[in-house]
Amino acid sequence: MTQVSSWSEMVDWSVGLLHRSTGHGVPEWNRRVLESGIDSERELRSWLREREVTGYAQMLLVMERFGYPELEAATSDELVDRQYADRPELRPILDRLLTEAALIGPMHVQARKTYVALVSPRRTFAIVKATTRARVDLGLRLAGHEPSGRLEGASALGNDTITVRIAIASADAIDEETLDWLRHAYTSNL
Numbered sequence: 001m002t003q004v005s006s007w008s009e010m011v012d013w014s015v016g017l018l019h020r021s022t023g024h025g026v027p028e029w030n031r032r033v034l035e036s037g038i039d040s041e042r043e044l045r046s047w048l049r050e051r052e053v054t055g056y057a058q059m060l061l062v063m064e065r066f067g068y069p070e071l072e073a074a075t076s077d078e079l080v081d082r083q084y085a086d087r088p089e090l091r092p093i094l095d096r097l098l099t100e101a102a103l104i105g106p107m108h109v110q111a112r113k114t115y116v117a118l119v120s121p122r123r124t125f126a127i128v129k130a131t132t133r134a135r136v137d138l139g140l141r142l143a144g145h146e147p148s149g150r151l152e153g154a155s156a157l158g159n160d161t162i163t164v165r166i167a168i169a170s171a172d173a174i175d176e177e178t179l180d181w182l183r184h185a186y187t188s189n190l
Contacts, residue, residue, distance in 0.1 A: 125141045139165045
């Protein structure tokens with residue numbers, strides 16, 4: 001199975017990303033944020049966006065200002081185990097998707113509280129979420145693709161950049177079309 005990053009590894013990666021993308025590290029950005037006097041997350045996100053700090057770097061600075069989630073202390077294995085604790089029959093779907101995704105190209109796999117994110121060298125291109133007791137959703141970031149055929153709308157999958165999803169009921173249901181869409185999402189987000 002593909003190694004899933006822990007929260008601390010994701011934070012470390014985000015620290016490096018912030019420095020590479022802005023030329024300044026966390027201490028300097030924390031100073032700037034405090035000097036801004038901003039006291040709400042929404043205002044801070046807007047303020048950071050105006051300074052071209054987006055994505056994981058922005059998330060890092062928001063957590064620095066307003067606190068890290070308690071799940072940060074959990075390992076990636078613990079987070080994934082919790083997601084599938086009451087639906088173990090769906091776990092093979094995640095395992096198969098991670099195995100297939102590892103063949104596509106370099107990426108990070110990051111466990112979150114309710115889903116697993118697949119991150120290309122540039123950004124999140126897919127998420128895997130045990131949405132119901134009978135289904136896992138493969139959410140894909142495919143700008144410009146409207147829901148049709150196997151691609152369904154992706155509202156409420158945990159990440160607002162995910163535009164469509166493919167519902168999967170078993171590991172055997174992961175067919176070549178599903179894998180083609182996964183590869184397309186990866187290459188579209190490089």
